[in-house]
Amino acid sequence: MDRRGFFKVIGGGTLLVAVSPSLIKGYLYAQSGELFKAYEKVQLVDDMGQPILYSKLKKEVPYIFQYPYASTPNFLLRTDTKTLKEVKLKAEDGTEYVWKGGVGKERDLVAYSAICPHQLTHPTPNDSFITYVPKGKKTMAYKKGGVIVCSSHLSAYDPKAGAKVLGGPAPQPLASIVIEVDKKGHIWAVGVLGSDKFHDYFRSFKPELKEFYRNIRKAKKIVKVSAKTVPLKEYTKEIIQY
Numbered sequence: 276m277d278r279r280g281f282f283k284v285i286g287g288g289t290l291l292v293a294v295s296p297s298l299i300k301g302y303l304y305a306q307s308g309e310l311f312k313a314y315e316k317v318q319l320v321d322d323m324g325q326p327i328l329y330s331k332l333k334k335e336v337p338y339i340f341q342y343p344y345a346s347t348p349n350f351l352l353r354t355d356t357k358t359l360k361e362v363k364l365k366a367e368d369g370t371e372y373v374w375k376g377g378v379g380k381e382r383d384l385v386a387y388s389a390i391c392p393h394q395l396t397h398p399t400p401n402d403s404f405i406t407y408v409p410k411g412k413k414t415m416a417y418k419k420g421g422v423i424v425c426s427s428h429l430s431a432y433d434p435k436a437g438a439k440v441l442g443g444p445a446p447q448p449l450a451s452i453v454i455e456v457d458k459k460g461h462i463w464a465v466g467v468l469g470s471d472k473f474h475d476y477f478r479s480f481k482p483e484l485k486e487f488y489r490n491i492r493k494a495k496k497i498v499k500v501s502a503k504t505v506p507l508k509e510y511t512k513e514i515i516q517y
């Protein structure tokens with residue numbers, strides 16, 4: 276099992292404690308504060324229900340899957356080269372945490388919440404103002420590509436550094452989805468690291484979520500067993516990127 280370890284802040288942001296995802300159990304919720312939450316261990320599958328294979332993912336192509344709730348979208352991405360390791364990050368409230376790095380043989384597989392922490396822009400089936408801009412492509416949000424860009428107000432995030440903010444008004448990194456790649460190359464989501472915006476999102480988009488899922492409880496349902504994972508360009512009709 277190829278695991279991404281991570282660190283958790285305890286007691287107001289001064290003490291960093293290493294935690295292995297293999298040790299994640301419910302009791303850690305209570306002990307370890309708010310910046311890591313274990314959810315169901317969920318396998319990423321394609322639209323036919325077959326496991327997504329790490330080796331088959333094309334580099335620099337963003338995929339979308341919903342986790343840990345039925346309506347909360349995330350990016351899955353293989354970056355162009357290996358990611359950094361043990362990146363120190365800071366949430367909006369000043370709490371520090373450490374993102375351990377990408378997973379997979381080439382340490383290039385990452386997953387982040389696709390809900391922008393500035394004003395909650397996110398991909399929808401109709402359009403997406405947030406996307407990954409490949410290396411070599413231009414964006415108004417940053418001096419070069421290889422970044423996740425929210426084109427609503429031009430925030431840029433570094434996918435190789437825990438989605439650290441590189442520019443724009445975003446107040447904190449995108450929350451990271453903690454993923455693992457097993458020996459078969461199958462991919463699993465196990466939790467969320469960082470400050471997420473799930474509850475703001477549920478509150479702000481209640482009417483839309485109600486309409487789409489017919490029931491807000493369905494939108495807030497915890498994902499179990501598997502999560503359908505599709506390329507962003509198939510998930511949404513239009514990608515808007517500046």
Ligand code: FES
Nearest residue numbers: 391393394425428
């Ligand atoms: S909502 Fe993403 S930058 Fe404003």
